[in-house]
Amino acid sequence: MFNFFWRKKKSTFTGGIILDGHKQVTKINTPQLPKELIYPLFLTSDRYTKACVKVGDYVKKGQVIAIADSLLSTPIHAASSGIISSIEKRLIAHPSGLADDCIILQTDGLDSALEAEPCLDYRQQSRDFLRKKIHQAGIVGLGGAAFPTAKKLSGSPAIHTLIINAAECEPYISCDESLAIASAKEIIQGSLIIQHILQASLCIIAIEDSKPDAYLALLFAAKETDIKIQKVPSIYPTGGEKQLIQVLSGEQIPPQKLVFEYGYICQNIATSFAVYQAVLLGIPLTERVITVTGAGIKQAQNIQAKIGTPIKDLVQFCQGYTEHAQQLIMGGPMMGIALASDEIAVIKASNCLLIEPIKASAIQPCIRCGDCAKVCPSELLPQQLYWYSRSQQWDNCTDYNLADCIECGCCDVVCPSKIPLVQSFRIAKSEISQQQKQAEQAALAKKRFENQQQRKLRIEQEKAVLLEKRKATIEKMKAAAAQRKLN
Amino acid sequence: MLFLCLVFALLGLLLGFAHKKLKIKNDPLVEQINNLLPQTQCGQCNYIGCRPYAEAIAKNEADINQCPPNGEAGIIALANLLGKEAKPLNPEFGEQKAPAVAFIIEQDCIGCVKCIPPCPVDAILGAAKQMHTVIASECTGCELCISPCPVDCIIMRPIEKTANHWQWTQDV
Numbered sequence: 001m002f003n004f005f006w007r008k009k010k011s012t013f014t015g016g017i018i019l020d021g022h023k024q025v026t027k028i029n030t031p032q033l034p035k036e037l038i039y040p041l042f043l044t045s046d047r048y049t050k051a052c053v054k055v056g057d058y059v060k061k062g063q064v065i066a067i068a069d070s071l072l073s074t075p076i077h078a079a080s081s082g083i084i085s086s087i088e089k090r091l092i093a094h095p096s097g098l099a100d101d102c103i104i105l106q107t108d109g110l111d112s113a114l115e116a117e118p119c120l121d122y123r124q125q126s127r128d129f130l131r132k133k134i135h136q137a138g139i140v141g142l143g144g145a146a147f148p149t150a151k152k153l154s155g156s157p158a159i160h161t162l163i164i165n166a167a168e169c170e171p172y173i174s175c176d177e178s179l180a181i182a183s184a185k186e187i188i189q190g191s192l193i194i195q196h197i198l199q200a201s202l203c204i205i206a207i208e209d210s211k212p213d214a215y216l217a218l219l220f221a222a223k224e225t226d227i228k229i230q231k232v233p234s235i236y237p238t239g240g241e242k243q244l245i246q247v248l249s250g251e252q253i254p255p256q257k258l259v260f261e262y263g264y265i266c267q268n269i270a271t272s273f274a275v276y277q278a279v280l281l282g283i284p285l286t287e288r289v290i291t292v293t294g295a296g297i298k299q300a301q302n303i304q305a306k307i308g309t310p311i312k313d314l315v316q317f318c319q320g321y322t323e324h325a326q327q328l329i330m331g332g333p334m335m336g337i338a339l340a341s342d343e344i345a346v347i348k349a350s351n352c353l354l355i356e357p358i359k360a361s362a363i364q365p366c367i368r369c370g371d372c373a374k375v376c377p378s379e380l381l382p383q384q385l386y387w388y389s390r391s392q393q394w395d396n397c398t399d400y401n402l403a404d405c406i407e408c409g410c411c412d413v414v415c416p417s418k419i420p421l422v423q424s425f426r427i428a429k430s431e432i433s434q435q436q437k438q439a440e441q442a443a444l445a446k447k448r449f450e451n452q453q454q455r456k457l458r459i460e461q462e463k464a465v466l467l468e469k470r471k472a473t474i475e476k477m478k479a480a481a482a483q484r485k486l487n
Numbered sequence: 488m489l490f491l492c493l494v495f496a497l498l499g500l501l502l503g504f505a506h507k508k509l510k511i512k513n514d515p516l517v518e519q520i521n522n523l524l525p526q527t528q529c530g531q532c533n534y535i536g537c538r539p540y541a542e543a544i545a546k547n548e549a550d551i552n553q554c555p556p557n558g559e560a561g562i563i564a565l566a567n568l569l570g571k572e573a574k575p576l577n578p579e580f581g582e583q584k585a586p587a588v589a590f591i592i593e594q595d596c597i598g599c600v601k602c603i604p605p606c607p608v609d610a611i612l613g614a615a616k617q618m619h620t621v622i623a624s625e626c627t628g629c630e631l632c633i634s635p636c637p638v639d640c641i642i643m644r645p646i647e648k649t650a651n652h653w654q655w656t657q658d659v
Contacts, residue, residue: 042650096653426655434654442526445627448608449528449536 013243015377016235017410019334021210023174026301028182028289031317036085037105037308038345039076040092041066044146047073051103057084061113062284064138065103074138074148079286079306082107093330093347095337102345105308116282127197130279134197137278138285138348143239143268144331146349149275152265153197159265162200163248164191166207166214166269167232167239170332173352175289176269178302180207180214184221187269190276191227194267203227205269206244210234236334237408241266243377255378255404270351290346292318296325296355305346311353312342321355329354334409364417372411372421378404382411382421389428394435397428405429517545523564525556528607529629531581536607544569555581556628587643588626589633593618595640602632602641 041049049066059065059078066076085106089099122130135150143165164187168176180187187205195203205222207215209231218229232238232247242253245264253259259266270288277283286307293300298319305314311328315321329336330350346353372382380401388396402425411421521541532553534540543549544565551565552574559576566573576583591602591611598616610626613619621632621641633641646652 045651048651092650094650094653095655096650098648098650098653100650423655423657427657430654438525441627442524444625445526445528445608446521446537448610448625449526452607452609 012233012235013238013246013377014379015375015410016237016243017375017413018234019171019236019413021234022171022293023177024293024300025174025177025181025213028178028302028304029317030304031309031314033080033107033109033111034306034309034313035107036310037079037082037107037306038090038310039065039103039105039308040090040100040345040347041076041102042092042094042100043073043140044349049073049076051087051101053084053103055084055086058082059084059105061111062116062286063114064284065105068135071135071151072148074135074140074150075284076103077138077284077286078105079308080105080107081110081112091341091344093337093339093344093350097340118282119279122193122279123196127199130193130197134275134278136284137274139271139274139278140285140348141268142270142274142288142348142351144335144349144351146347149267149271152260152267153194157261158263159198159200159260160202160263161249161265162191162195162198162203163244163264163266164194164203164205164227164269164272165239165241165244165266166205166211166218167244168211169208169234169236169239170334170352171236172293172354173291173332174293175291175302175351177211177214179270179273179289180211181217183273184214184217186276187218187272188221188225188227189280190272190274191267192225193275193279194272195227198265200265204248205229206232206248208232208234208238236410237377237406240377240406240408242406255401285348288346288348288350290314290350291352292355293352294325294329294355295357296321296327298322307346307348309346310342311339311344311346314346314353315342315355324357325355326358327356329356334413335407361418363419366417366419369416371414371416375410375414377408377410378406380405382425385428386419386421386424389424392431394428394432398432402428402432517541519568520544520565523557523561523568524554525561525627527556527627527629529556529627529631531555533580550574550577552577553580555583558583585645587628587645588623589621589628589630589641590623590644591619591621592640592642593620595638597638597640599637601635601637605631605635607631 041051043049048069050069052067053059053065060081061078063078064075065078068075083106084103086104087101088104090102092100119125119133131150131153139149140146141149166176166180191203191205205218205227207218207229215229215231222229230248237243238247241259244266245259246252253262274285287304288307289302290305291302292314301318303314303317328339328342330339330353331337332352333354336354366383366386368383370383376382385397385400385402388400405425407422407426409422415421521538524537524541526537528536532540534543540549544551551571552562554561555576562576563573596618598613598618600613600615602619603611603613607629608625608627610622611619611632612622630643
């Protein structure tokens with residue numbers, strides 16, 4: 001019945017573009033243990049972890065080295081055994097190119113692990129227990145946004161459909177595809193656990209129709225379950241949350257609304273695998289599959305990398321750079337961020353490292369052709385937003401739903417004038433959020449100031465009342481004394 | 488004729504009643520102006536806080552370019568609100584500085600509590616003969632605590648540039 005339902009409603013989203021895949025699906029190779037592992041304490045905006053180890057401590061693989069300071073943050077685990085050599089500022093994988101506090105772990109080569117605490121029959125456990133287990137395992141969305149999975153699975157309002165996102169629509173990236181081929185069974189197990197936590201009636205794994213091997217592997221692994229494996233057309237960005245939901249169900253999620261408000265949740269396929277490892281094997285998230293590719297690398301491949309491995313170690317494992325290596329991008333060619341150095345370490349969100357020559361092109365003025373609006377998958381008006389962000393009209397940017405821009409980069413690709421549109425949207429977004437922060441700060445200061453004023457006024461009034469009372473008592477005593485004199 | 492007089496009298500009464508009942512206590516313009524001010528309560532504008540300055544602007548007693556922490560963007564916002572022409576910041580009142588917070592050099596602090604009353608947002612923690620400290624997240628950077636300190640142990644520290652505070656800019 002469900003099969004019919006989905007087939008009937010199958011549709012597509014507006015916009016999007018068809019890109020060359022450039023995907024080299026290799027088997028997942030494991031490099032040798034790096035000498036040094038680097039763990040930044042800063043996760044993403046406003047999310048920090050706190051180091052719970054000291055310099056000189058000996059840690060084992062799987063041991064927590066930094067704890068989460070809120071539910072929006074996740075703990076970090078050591079990916080191998082060794083000694084904490086320092087906690088110092090190092091360059092981190094962030095578009096700012098700034099250094100931040102990192103825990104540095106010198107590995108001892110033994111790779112001895114803590115004893116795992118598996119939970120074999122997860123159906124007997126409460127959903128809160130499983131969520132806690134996922135949080136303690138440090139699992140975040142491995143598709144690139146790194147949102148804490150346990151927070152996403154908090155399950156209110158009720159979720160009817162769980163979508164496991166294996167679309168992997170961005171060119172060059174093939175880590176999810178190779179993981180699906182290698183570990184389809186485990187992914188299905190992980191998806192069942194997530195479905196159990198959410199109590200969702202439907203679970204769909206969506207995969208692009210350009211990945212037949214992975215599709216078959218998943219189909220075979222899921223044949224005894226209710227999980228549906230659904231092919232989606234290979235149009236970029238079909239892996240976007242709202243776009244994927246529209247392709248699968250035909251339902252369009254309105255601007256400025258979140259998909260879970262409509263009963264959907266999307267999880268990346270690698271996250272599913274991590275959940276399987278965390279719950280059924282008791283292994284925290286310390287490794288992930290990462291694609292190292294591009295014209296600038298000698299041997300492009302998928303690597304099972306320990307989180308915290310310096311990028312230069314992975315490059316060395318791929319036989320080093322070619323003469324085309326000019327820039328290092330974390331993520332894909334469409335949405336990735338440029339990194340300043342290969343000393344930076346792999347983080348949980350790193351799904352791909354792309355080493356490419358720089359393609360510089362002169363920016364021409366906008367000719368208002370409107371091609372960007374045709375390809376925008378969020379149905380925005382990029383050209384209008386571009387003018388507003390250029391002239392710093394932030395209110396207009398907000399009114400034209402800038403917040404709905406998923407920064408997919410379709411508009412950049414089709415722009416005949418080569419205008420870096422996404423760049424200007426990022427500037428506008430960060431300016432707007434900065435202004436919001438400042439307004440909040442000002443409101444707080446205003447409130448504290450007003451409270452202080454009121455307190456001072458109250459103290460004055462109390463003093464005045466006390467003075468009155470004293471005066472009255474003195475008067476009384478004086479009167480009494482006069483009375484006594486008279487008597 | 489009589490009927491009309493009666494209707495007008497009734498309407499008059501209704502208006503009078505509405506005026507009393509629905510009177511807005513705070514001047515809405517002052518509130519709007521105050522919301523555009525940075526709430527540092529630093530007094531650089533020569534008024535004792537942001538609200539008094541907002542009141543003075545509303546009464547046309549003060550100009551819109553007397554608030555250094557608000558900077559050029561703030562002056563433009565005020566000009567737009569009031570339908571006035573934007574003008575550069577009046578240097579008499581100071582210059583716009585990079586955001587900073589007060590910091591107490593703790594080994595120099597003698598615990599005199601002189602810095603605590605001037606702080607407009609109660610951001611300094613301390614008691615007599617005890618070492619004081621500034622709650623950095625609450626400090627507005629007004630510098631009012633600097634001059635009362637007899638041992639000059641309070642300094643202004645610029646807010647550190649971290650990845651969390653970083654913004655996208657044109658040149659990246």
